Amino acid sequence: MADYEGMANGVVSGDFNRVAELTRQAIDEGAAPVEIINEGLIKGMNVVGARFKAGEMYVPEVMMAARAMKAGMDLVKPLIAESDLPTAGKVVLGTVAGDLHDIGKNLVGMMMESAGMNVINLGVDISPEKFAEAVREHKPDIVAMSALLTTTMLAMKDTIEVLQEEGLRDSVKVIVGGAPVTNDFATEIGADGWAPDAASAKDLALELVGK
Numbered sequence: 562m563a564d565y566e567g568m569a570n571g572v573v574s575g576d577f578n579r580v581a582e583l584t585r586q587a588i589d590e591g592a593a594p595v596e597i598i599n600e601g602l603i604k605g606m607n608v609v610g611a612r613f614k615a616g617e618m619y620v621p622e623v624m625m626a627a628r629a630m631k632a633g634m635d636l637v638k639p640l641i642a643e644s645d646l647p648t649a650g651k652v653v654l655g656t657v658a659g660d661l662h663d664i665g666k667n668l669v670g671m672m673m674e675s676a677g678m679n680v681i682n683l684g685v686d687i688s689p690e691k692f693a694e695a696v697r698e699h700k701p702d703i704v705a706m707s708a709l710l711t712t713t714m715l716a717m718k719d720t721i722e723v724l725q726e727e728g729l730r731d732s733v734k735v736i737v738g739g740a741p742v743t744n745d746f747a748t749e750i751g752a753d754g755w756a757p758d759a760a761s762a763k764d765l766a767l768e769l770v771g772k
């Protein structure tokens with residue numbers, strides 16, 4: 562019997578060797594790859610998300626947990642056809658034009674990936690045109706923008722305007738976040754949602770895709 566509890570605990574404590582070992586064992590015992598993801602790896606990451614939100618875990622610990630989860634995912638993924646991978650929606654994620662801060666944005670990406678979302682992380686200093694191009698290319702459910710500067714948060718508005726001009730706005734939900742960004746600002750620029758932290762951003766994204 563696969564030790565899913567041990568696997569989930571290994572993710573929570575960031576013990577990537579233990580997670581890899583238990584994942585390998587589960588595979589050898591014939592456990593279904595998707596079951597390993599849902600019952601072991603994602604369960605662990607859900608605990609991490611909740612603890613991070615509650616201020617009981619900090620950024621470095623979350624990064625270790627994400628790394629441990631990846632150790633398991635890397636073993637399981639090759640065994641699954643792309644079409645059978647659990648997918649909770651596709652997200653195009655980036656830090657807006659003029660802004661080079663990416664630690665929080667990457668945390669948002671990790672949380673979303675850990676919840677089974679397909680995240681296309683465009684990186685930093687992403688212009689409105691680049692966001693629009695990515696929407697055309699990847700056809701995501703969600704565009705997620707991060708900004709850490711009071712000056713660059715205005716680029717979120719520009720990006721929404723370009724998406725509108727290019728006829729892409731109605732095909733996606735837009736969510737925004739980052740230290741200076743508020744719920745009021747999100748409403749003002751016509752975003753579909755705002756989240757204060759990475760775990761809440763993941764919850765919001767899942768909610769917006771109906772998961």
Ligand code: B1M
Pocket residue numbers: 620659660661662663664665666668669705706707708709710711712736737738739740741755756757758759760762
């Ligand atoms: Co910069 N920086 N920085 N910086 N930097 C801040 C943001 C600043 C508050 C520092 C300060 O003055 N006290 C200040 C901004 C002031 C303002 O505009 N209000 C500032 C400044 C001024 C600058 C420069 C202009 C400095 C200069 O050159 N004069 C410059 C700008 C460069 C540029 O972007 N063009 C600059 C540069 C840098 C470094 C490159 C040195 C480095 C970034 C390295 C990197 O990211 N790879 C850096 C850093 C590290 C910081 C601080 C110290 C830490 C930011 C961070 O990573 N926090 C920051 C001060 C601070 O916050 N204490 C500061 C940890 C991270 C986990 O939190 O990113 O807030 P955060 O993400 C959170 C939430 O905001 C949220 O979830 C995350 C956690 O759960 N979140 C989202 C983030 N994105 C989200 C998206 C969502 C939802 C939630 O939905 C899509």
